[in-house]
Amino acid sequence: MFDVAVFGSLFLTLFVIMDPPGITPIFLALTAGRPARMQRKMALQAVSVAFGVIAVFGLLGQQILDYLHVSVPALMIAGGLLLLLIALDLLTGKTDEPTQTKDVNVALVPLGMPLLAGPGAIVSVILAVQHADSVGSQISVWTAIIAMHIVLWLTMRYSLLIIRVIKDGGVVLVTRLAGMMLSAIAVQQIINGVTQVIQNA
Secondary structure (H helix, E strand, C coil): CCCHHHHHHHHHHHHHHHCHHHHHHHHHHHHCCCCHHHHHHHHHHHHHHHHHHHHHHHHHHHHHHHHHCCCHHHHHHHHHHHHHHHHHHHHHCCCCCCCCCHHHHHHHHHHHHHHHCCHHHHHHHHHHHHHCCCHHHHHHHHHHHHHHHHHHHHHHHHHHHHHHHHHHHHHHHHHHHHHHHHHHHHHHHHHHHHHHHHHHC
């Protein structure tokens, strides 16, 4: 029933796209200054949001995109622009939000989406679900998705130990580093989207 090849292929694809080690400095930067309990809660919220988005698109992704007349390249460009705005805030130190909403907002956007549940992960899941033509393959696909999100949660959950070591000065450095990484990811995503638009034209 269980297809190890399908599981391994999708898990590795999602690992490369979602990049748990790479998300660590961004998570630390976006959650810096909050109580440890809140940071752990935000890690769980972000992963839950990402899984919810991925699950919805895995089940209904192609229908949603077709109904809204949204192409995958357009989704990539929009996600890239959103990430670029967040990256600019990190680079300039403007990461503060209203007190009553900042904890929720950071967990949902950009952590949950589009960082974790970005266009690349969404498209990969849509294609994997479409190509899974047996019950065993479907089980393997969804097991890979669940396993990937558990890895993401564990990575973010235990990366909080790093903050105790690097202190405030290190957090500022990590914030700038995260902004630079995130801006590069955003620009690359926009370039990929524009390239696909040109190729499809």
